[in-house]
Amino acid sequence: MGGVKPKAIITDQCKAIRRAVQTVFPGTRHQWCLWHIRQKLPQKLAALRTYREFEKRFSNLLYRCNEREEFEEEWATMIAVHGLEDNEWLNQLYEEREMWAPTFLSDVFWAGMASTQRSEGLNAFFDGYVNGQTSLNTFVEQYAIAQRKKVEKEAEADFQSYQAIV
Secondary structure: OOOOOOOEEEEOOOHHHHHHHHHHOOOOEEEEOHHHHHHHHHHHOOOOOOHHHHHHHHHHHHHHOOOHHHHHHHHHHHHHHOOOOOOHHHHHHHHOHHHOOHHHOOOOOOOOOOOOHHHHHHHHHHOOOOOOOOOHHHHHHHHHHHHHHHHHHHHHHHHHHHHHHO
16 A cells, blocks of 8 residues: 555454554544444344334434434434333444444545445455465466356346246
């Protein structure tokens, strides 16, 4: 990186990564990936019978609250309506809201990014083809194989969808 640290970085909620970012890139604005947080909702709130309504309110909270006070009020209402005052995961998430809530991250230009999902998809694309020990020559060969497999899968999916229509 030429001795220049990033102005901002997005990661999952891993505590080790958080410490590493603080140590290696002091002063860099660190954001947690919203995709990862949202993926945890069903698991953490599996017993909640009003989960669908909660999920809708949570999305509104993320994308419609522009002011911190509005976020605070909406959060309190959401928690009270669903009786989640004692949910440890949500309480911890709230305590660290400046790491993930868009309302609290507006001090940095994120270019519309709030997720590591794109890189996760890239990792999945290469999974099984390359690893950290792969040479450049092998990478190029494996990349061609991965691309060919992807094209084959897409062609098969197209064929199956045409068959279903007829």
